[in-house]
Amino acid sequence: MALRMIRQMGDEVLTKRCREVKEVTPRIKELIDDMLETMYEANGVGLAAPQVGVLKRLVVIDVGEGPIVLINPRVIATRGEQTGDEGCLSLPGKAGVVTRSAYVKIEAWDENMERFELEGEELLARAFEHEIEHLDGHMYVEKVEGPLHDVTYEEEEEGEEIE
Numbered sequence: 001m002a003l004r005m006i007r008q009m010g011d012e013v014l015t016k017r018c019r020e021v022k023e024v025t026p027r028i029k030e031l032i033d034d035m036l037e038t039m040y041e042a043n044g045v046g047l048a049a050p051q052v053g054v055l056k057r058l059v060v061i062d063v064g065e066g067p068i069v070l071i072n073p074r075v076i077a078t079r080g081e082q083t084g085d086e087g088c089l090s091l092p093g094k095a096g097v098v099t100r101s102a103y104v105k106i107e108a109w110d111e112n113m114e115r116f117e118l119e120g121e122e123l124l125a126r127a128f129e130h131e132i133e134h135l136d137g138h139m140y141v142e143k144v145e146g147p148l149h150d151v152t153y154e155e156e157e158e159g160e161e162i163e
């Protein structure tokens, strides 16, 4: 496993549409391991492959309930709304208010290329939408309500959401 460099907003790779993963090769497995390690090291709750410069439809998430690996994820149902602070590892030190779905159901494929569905509420619902948008070249700042604000170290310690 190795840490990968997290691409910062302004890097063109974050604006591209990612390609589907057709097969989980040893290289893809290594990428997944590296993405998890990179996310944990940066204290994030989610990371999408384009954030480490790889244009593949691959996401890792951990909202404190263990790692979730999503291959070719897609939102298949949403319900309700939640409005709250959101950040991104590709724009460190900043956060802004974004309205997301309160409930999100996704479909994705696991490392054995078996399809599964997963439901999320609160932070997990937010992470699903945030990370899947990365795969189509979108950042949360496009949806932010009002100005971005600086995230202080104390807030991060309290668990500011950084995706």
Ligand code: NI
Residues within 6 Å of the ligand: 087, 088, 089, 090, 130, 134, 163
């Ligand atoms: Ni992000």
